[in-house]
Amino acid sequence: MTASDRPSQQPASRRIADTLRASIERGELEAGQKLPSERALAEQYGAARNTAREAIRLLAEQGLVTAKHGRGVFVREPQRLFRFGSDRYSIANRETGLTPFRLEAKKQGKVPRIDVLSITREVPPPDVAERLQVPADSESVVHRENHYFADDEPVQIVSTYLRWEEAEGTLLMQAKSGPNGIYGRLEELGHVMTRVRDEISARMPSPEEARVLDLLPGVPVLEVLHTSLDQNTEPFEVSRYVHRADQTGLLYELPVS
Amino acid sequence: MTASDRPSQQPASRRIADTLRASIERGELEAGQKLPSERALAEQYGAARNTAREAIRLLAEQGLVTAKHGRGVFVREPQRLFRFGSDRYSIANRETGLTPFRLEAKKQGKVPRIDVLSITREVPPPDVAERLQVPADSESVVHRENHYFADDEPVQIVSTYLRWEEAEGTLLMQAKSGPNGIYGRLEELGHVMTRVRDEISARMPSPEEARVLDLLPGVPVLEVLHTSLDQNTEPFEVSRYVHRADQTGLLYELPVS
DNA sequence: TAGTGGTCTAGACCACTGG
DNA sequence: CAGTGGTCTAGACCACTAT
Secondary structure, eight states: OOSOSSOOSSOHHHHHHHHHHHHHHTTSSOTTOBOOOHHHHHHHTTOOHHHHHHHHHHHHHTTSEEEETTTEEEEOOOOOOEEEEGGGGOSGGGGGOOOHHHHHHHHTTOOEEEEEEEEEEEOOOHHHHHHHTOOSSSOOEEEEEEEEEETTEEEEEEEEEEEHHHHTTSGGGSSSOOTTHHHHHHHHTTOOOOEEEEEEEEEOOOHHHHHHTTOOTTOOEEEEEEEEEOTTSOEEEEEEEEEETTTEEEEEEEEOO | OOSOSSOOSSOHHHHHHHHHHHHHHHTSSOTTOBOOOHHHHHHHHTOOHHHHHHHHHHHHHTTSEEEETTTEEEEOOOOOOEEEEGGGGOSGGGGGOOOHHHHHHHHTTOOEEEEEEEEEEEOOOHHHHHHHTOOSSSOOEEEEEEEEEETTEEEEEEEEEEEHHHHTTSGGGSSSOOTTHHHHHHHHTTOOOOEEEEEEEEEOOOHHHHHHHTOOTTOOEEEEEEEEEOTTSOEEEEEEEEEETTTEEEEEEEEOO
16 A cells, blocks of 8 residues: 555656657667556556556656647657757858858758748846956847748757847848848958857757647757857857757767867 | 636646745745745645645756755755866876876866776676777776765766776776876876867756765766767777766867868 | 655546547 | 546655755
8 A cells, every 4th residue: 555565665656757768769669659558557556547547647747758639649850960060150151141040940951931920129138248258238230030940840940149239230131131141240240250150059948939839748958058259359259059959960070280 | 616617728836836936036035035835825825735745846857946855845056167177188288297087176176086987897888889999898907996085075977998908907907097087197198188078968867966966856967978089089088977967067168161 | 753755556537649 | 438648636655945
């Protein structure tokens, strides 16, 4: 009757989870296959349904399974990664007239879509102000917020910040910013991208990000805080990329001096 | 009596979580501060304890709070990131005689420690075999597994793979591989590191990784699959880094051609 | 010892999916 | 419609922490 009629040292939910995980890893339960229902598991292990449910939660937390409401719990399919390479900034790629994301999508045979959510003058977040070298206490930047899709699946949220003094009254304030996108316009303003600085971290998504990116539980996000430096090593653009980590990765190839 | 005596559209657990999150974000609940107990929250919101508990689980999943058994639930302290820069591969840094990790730790005023777990001849994992250009069906590599600590806190798990034919009978098979570590020995073998290729992804840790890295629930890991290329663009070393994402980040600074 | 989170039980109703 | 996961209740005992 008590929680441990056999003092197994491990909680019952943990034992059930471990058994299921072993099945998955041995390939007895293949990707896409349905697990026994929570009620079936509970009966099978002589436990309450909540205990079986807890076991499944443990597996979902590790990204091994996914629950579909009304259908069942399924072994998650391994996802091929949509990989963003460091050559996405390369000028050689600029000749196509495509922006980096459209280029990367084309390369991988996907149909890109970019939704421009807003283009507004704002007070910059502290980390952005520091990197763009603008005041953090006035409306010193233009914030362009975009959502990127590949084959209509949300892939990343991008917030781009530019100096207000440079963007005011230019195509940088427009959704369609012309050939080569904003980098084309910034080049006309005298900023040739010479170096980039990407600061990378991983974390769990906020509820808002989980909603926009349509994230399943147990899927983290990759955050890239990107700074573009010009020929004078002056920062002229800062962007925050939030990628879904189950479908995207990053690739950096660089020379060692 | 029913689950929704007020049809609030949101589950009760979600509403409780949202209220608590708002408190945290407004700063009413500061970092390190204790939340009301599960039993107190349940009474306060007229819900069962399990419902309050579910609300706290939602917050923990987002990395906002941490439960301490027997003590309470606390608002998580923001962690300063231990950042690994792409200059960690730089030859300029090689003159110190320190390995990249020791160098990075010193820079940040931390005491590094490296535990060498094993150095064994093995069949390489498929992704490693592909990048190191060795057979995936024979014991073609040496696998060095290390755990890295900063101030005695586990920071990363590193698996380094080298060609068996090159490592056999050399210092590369020893825990102490001499000045400048394995890169020093590999240079003597004629491999000058000229380019590096880092493939980055984020995911939730396996139970084993969570144990070794002492990870709290809701903390993802950053995985870097690193390839070193020599003066002939030949790969000569592949490493898999698994970082805890709550305390470490990555930094890449590179020229744009 | 009292208070906390960790786990579990044995129910219940709801929301969603599919035949 | 039956079967599934999603949420919730009102208890219970255990394990850990502090006093």
